[in-house]
Amino acid sequence: MQASLFSGLPDRRERSTAHKYLAFVYCTNKEWARCDAAFDAAFDARPSFALEEYELQNTPWRDAYVKAQGKRGWQCSRPLAGQGSNNRPGQDSANPLVFSLNSTIITAITPLLPAAGGHSMALDGGSPGAFGARRPMRTENNVQLRVSPWANVTLNGKRLGVTPPLTEIKLPPGSHTIDFSNPGFETVRKTLKVEPEQSITITHDFDAR
Structure with missing residues (x-):
């Protein structure tokens, strides 16, 4: 449903960004096939689509992003080595996702699965x-x-x-x-x-x- 709505967005950058966030959700919920498809849609909407370096640090969508990027025949220009890889089914992770924040107010982030049910x-x-x-x-x-x-x-x-x-x-x-x-x-x-x-x-x- 979300993906079909995004296809109607007139701005290619906005459409690409929307698919990116949808991929984040799918990967966080370990829906790998949908995550791959969302990243593919992001690149299709805007071939120059790229994640920021902080978005690749120990995140569950890193491998899916690199995979989709590799299909386009170019390598990620940001340093990925040493940042750790995704944990797809069959891999254990002892550490939570870590994000670097430049903020005096927000001091920590802990990833959890989203819960539905109104607001x-x-x-x-x-x-x-x-x-x-x-x-x-x-x-x-x-x-x-x-x-x-x-x-x-x-x-x-x-x-x-x-x-x-x-x-x-x-x-x-x-x-x-x-x-x-x-x-x-x-x-x-x-x-x-x-x-x-x-x-x-x-x-x-x-x-x-």
Whole structure:
């Protein structure tokens, strides 16, 4: 469904980028055949399509991207050696995906599989209008993102990346605005008021009707 929508995008760069993010989702969910097809579609839409170096660092779509690139008869110009390879079925991975961030606000990312089912925010049981459920923290990150199928994430007007694989972030106490955008859908904006020792889960399904 998403792929057919992307084919109608008039701008080739925008269409290529949309297929790229779709490939990210498929590879994160280990749907390798669909991931390969999405990268092929990205190159078909724009032959000069290329991933940024940070998008190739220990990510599950690295091999699929290189494979699709190899079909076009040219090698990746970015240094891939030493960055590790994908973990497709039959391969074990002891380490989570690692992303390098130049941010004083976002300090860590932990990849998780997306969960579907409408959009909501985890609320404190004592207050239906509260934005966060107070519960014991299991990681440093105090905001979890559960967006399906995927979205560009913007925090306080600054682009962060794509979810998934971006599924957990750490925010300091205070007010924050998070936007989720996906081509073909209206942008979703969430306003958070983060308090100390508070954990927040944001959930949204763009395909929900």
